[in-house]
Amino acid sequence: MPLKPDRKWNHAATSTADAAIPQREVRPKQELLEIVDQYDNTSVNEHLEFLRDPYLRRYAPANGPNVMVSNKEEDINLQSVDLRQRLDPEVSEAIQKLEEIVLLKLRRPATTDLDEVFDRYLALPEPRASHMTARLRHQLLAVLGMTERKDSKSMLRYFSVVTDVKNSGFPLTLFEWNTAMSFASRYVGRSTEVEVEAALHLWREMEQVAGVRASEVTFNILFDVSSKAGKFTLAEMIYQEMITRGFQFNRYHHVSLIHYFGLKRDTSGMRAAYKEMVESGEVIDSVVLNSIISGFLASGEEPSAERVYEKMKISARGISAIPDRNYSMQKNITKILMMFARVGKKHPDMRPNFQKTALISPDLQTYRLLINHYGPRLGDLSKVAQFLDEMKLFEVQLHGAIFLALFKAFGKHGSAGSDWSAARLVSVFNAFLDALDSGTEGLYISTWMAMAILGAFARFSSRDQMLDIYETLRSRWNLDTVNSQFMMDFLQRLMRQDVYLWQRRIKLSGGRE
Numbered sequence: 001m002p003l004k005p006d007r008k009w010n011h012a013a014t015s016t017a018d019a020a021i022p023q024r025e026v027r028p029k030q031e032l033l034e035i036v037d038q039y040d041n042t043s044v045n046e047h048l049e050f051l052r053d054p055y056l057r058r059y060a061p062a063n064g065p066n067v068m069v070s071n072k073e074e075d076i077n078l079q080s081v082d083l084r085q086r087l088d089p090e091v092s093e094a095i096q097k098l099e100e101i102v103l104l105k106l107r108r109p110a111t112t113d114l115d116e117v118f119d120r121y122l123a124l125p126e127p128r129a130s131h132m133t134a135r136l137r138h139q140l141l142a143v144l145g146m147t148e149r150k151d152s153k154s155m156l157r158y159f160s161v162v163t164d165v166k167n168s169g170f171p172l173t174l175f176e177w178n179t180a181m182s183f184a185s186r187y188v189g190r191s192t193e194v195e196v197e198a199a200l201h202l203w204r205e206m207e208q209v210a211g212v213r214a215s216e217v218t219f220n221i222l223f224d225v226s227s228k229a230g231k232f233t234l235a236e237m238i239y240q241e242m243i244t245r246g247f248q249f250n251r252y253h254h255v256s257l258i259h260y261f262g263l264k265r266d267t268s269g270m271r272a273a274y275k276e277m278v279e280s281g282e283v284i285d286s287v288v289l290n291s292i293i294s295g296f297l298a299s300g301e302e303p304s305a306e307r308v309y310e311k312m313k314i315s316a317r318g319i320s321a322i323p324d325r326n327y328s329m330q331k332n333i334t335k336i337l338m339m340f341a342r343v344g345k346k347h348p349d350m351r352p353n354f355q356k357t358a359l360i361s362p363d364l365q366t367y368r369l370l371i372n373h374y375g376p377r378l379g380d381l382s383k384v385a386q387f388l389d390e391m392k393l394f395e396v397q398l399h400g401a402i403f404l405a406l407f408k409a410f411g412k413h414g415s416a417g418s419d420w421s422a423a424r425l426v427s428v429f430n431a432f433l434d435a436l437d438s439g440t441e442g443l444y445i446s447t448w449m450a451m452a453i454l455g456a457f458a459r460f461s462s463r464d465q466m467l468d469i470y471e472t473l474r475s476r477w478n479l480d481t482v483n484s485q486f487m488m489d490f491l492q493r494l495m496r497q498d499v500y501l502w503q504r505r506i507k508l509s510g511g512r513e
Contacts (some may be wrong), residue, residue, distance in 0.1 A: 028352065032278050035311045035360075036292060037304050040268045044257065044276050047269035048236060091131060094123045099136055105143045117143055118157050129161075129168040137165060138173065145179040155187040177206040178217050185225035196229045216247040220256055227260040235260060251282050251337060255291055262295025267304070270295045281344045281351055283337040285358040286312065290365045297373045309362065309370065316361030316394050367391050368401050375409035381419040384409065400443040403432045407449070410456035422460040429453065429469075436476060445477040451490060458494050466495055 033039075098120040105112040121140065124131050132140070141161060147154045162180055165172065172180075184198040185191060199222055206212045219242040226235035242253075254277040261269035274292055278284060289308055296305035337358060344351040367387050374383040384406070391398070406428050414420040432453075435443050450473050457469050470491055479487065 029278055032284050032355070033275060035284075035289065035308055036271055036274055037307050039271050039275055042268065042272050044269065044272050047261065047266060047272055048239070051232065051236065051264065051266070051269075091125060094120070094125075095131055095136075098124065098132075098140070102136065102139050102143050105146070106139060109146055114144060114147060114154070114157065118160075121161065127164065127168050129164040129170060134170070137170065138176070141165075141172075141176050141179070145176075145183075150183055150186045152187050155183040158183050171210065172206075172212070174212050174215055174218075177202065177210070177212055178215070178221060181206075181218065181221050185221060191225050191228040193229060193231070196225055196231055196234065199225050214245075216242065216250065216253065219245075219247060220252045223253075223260070224256050227256070227263050230263070232260075232264060249280065251341060254280070254282055255288055258288070258291045258295065262291065262298055265299045267295060267299050267301055281348070282341045283344075283354055283358045284360060285337060286360055286363045286366065289360055290363070290369060293366065294369050297369060302373075305370075305373075309366065312360055312362045312366065313390070313394075315359075362390070362394055362396065364396055364399050364401070367396060368399070368405070371402055372405045372408075375405050376412055379409065379413035379420065381409075381424075398435060398440060398443070400446075400449065403428070403435075403443070404449055404452055407452035407456045411452060411459065414456060414459040416460070425456055425460065429457075433472070433476075445473055447483055447486065450477070450487060454491060454494060463495050466491065 098117075101112060101117050101120050105114075105117055117140075121128060129137060141158070144154075144158045144161060158180065162172065162176070181199050181202045184202055185195045188195060203214060203218065203222060206218075207214055219238055223235050223238045223242070226232075226238060239257075254273065257273045258270055258277070261267070261273055270292065274288070277288065282288075289312055293305045293308050296302070296308070337354075341354075344354050367390075370387050371384055374380045374387070388402075391402075410420050410425045410428070414422070414425060416422070432443075436445070450470075453473065454466065454470060457466060461469065470487070474487075
């Protein structure tokens with residue numbers, strides 16, 4: 001059967017300032033390919049073709065649907081506020097305060113809270129967007145998009161300003177449309193058909209109403225949300241539309257394609273996508289390898305995932321200290337790696353030097369994936385203990401996500417006489433409280449964390465003990481009225497279950513944990 005030739009993609013990237021990175025041994029392409037255990041000598045296009053025709057009956061595909069996007073011209077150069085216009089003194093003062101806090105947030109992101117920025121915006125009289133210059137409008141939207149955790153609150157905050165801007169007749173830039181699309185698709189932990197439809201609606205409005213042509217970033221967002229929501233046919237259509245428009249592949253697209261095959265449980269396709277990324281000249285780092293590990297674990301190929309992890313550990317041994325990658329640092333690292341890929345395409349002899357600057361050592365996300373798989377899913381305490389010890393060895397900072405996985409594991413596998421015992425649960429809970437009281441970064445009490453903790457203790461504790469645990473959490477948690485009522489309802493449902501009465505009888509009869 002004749003096979004289609006492999007496509008060779010070009011790779012676009014954005015530039016940024018270089019950073020001082022310790023020099024290490026150059027990793028040739030073959031060494032990067034050997035990180036993944038085996039390949040099936042197939043291309044990404046072959047796997048996509050197989051998914052479109054899973055039985056390979058070789059029937060000619062039906063015509064269409066051919067997605068046609070309007071290219072309508074729109075006059076978006078609307079006038080902004082006339083700076084010579086005399087405003088009410090109170091309005092002028094409110095605008096000045098807003099401008100000051102927006103500029104401060106842009107210059108020093110960590111010093112200003114977004115709630116405070118939004119409150120300054122709400123202090124403007126309606127229509128609020130009409131009182132701001134175009135520069136301030138765009139700066140405000142850029143600031144409101146600077147959030148590490150996209151949730152319903154940050155999404156509503158951003159869309160509130162977007163709605164005001166649109167209702168006032170002012171245009172949005174391509175970056176602002178993409179940010180809105182990202183909020184609409186990623187404000188929940190698990191994407192569904194609702195988020196897919198919201199993203200598609202914004203795409204149609206952007207191109208057909210506002211006349212703003214989509215970019216490669218737009219298609220990457222659409223492909224990502226479609227894949228995560230399980231809309232694989234739609235994801236393939238978006239992928240083909242991106243190719244039809246001639247967009248150049250970059251780092252984001254390659255990683256999204258690896259993640260796509262991982263969600264499909266197609267590890268052969270995932271290997272092909274990784275191989276294509278290496279051969280295209282993109283820089284491989286921990287983010288890429290974490291995506292590989294995630295796909296292997298989801299597909300039940302634990303040995304392959306552990307092989308990649310072992311390769312990452314070997315790389316970490318030559319590093320004195322692995323830097324903590326916070327949100328801002330990770331964004332800057334990604335920009336640098338994309339710049340390296342772009343320069344490496346023009347100067348192939350420089351690619352090995354670029355690859356040696358990338359860290360492929362285990363990071364927080366690596367251990368988050370492994371502990372969530374071997375803990376809550378498999379209940380393998382010995383493996384979880386190994387990963388926790390190696391986190392400490394490689395100086396990876398403990399994070400709330402690790403504690404959440406541990407409490408979920410106790411809630412699912414905990415019982416008297418098992419490895420997930422009450423004594424170990426108490427030890428983990430005390431460690432959590434100590435880290436919380438010491439102000440560990442990335443550690444806080446949320447409804448998800450509290451529910452996991454209470455669910456874990458519900459396997460062992462009496463009603464009075466459960467109330468004591470909840471009071472311990474509540475004393476360290478600034479609960480609002482809504483969340484307080486939600487947690488009380490959850491706690492009452494837990495304590496009504498018959499399992500607690502049974503466990504209490506076991507304890508009273510002299511049963512041992």
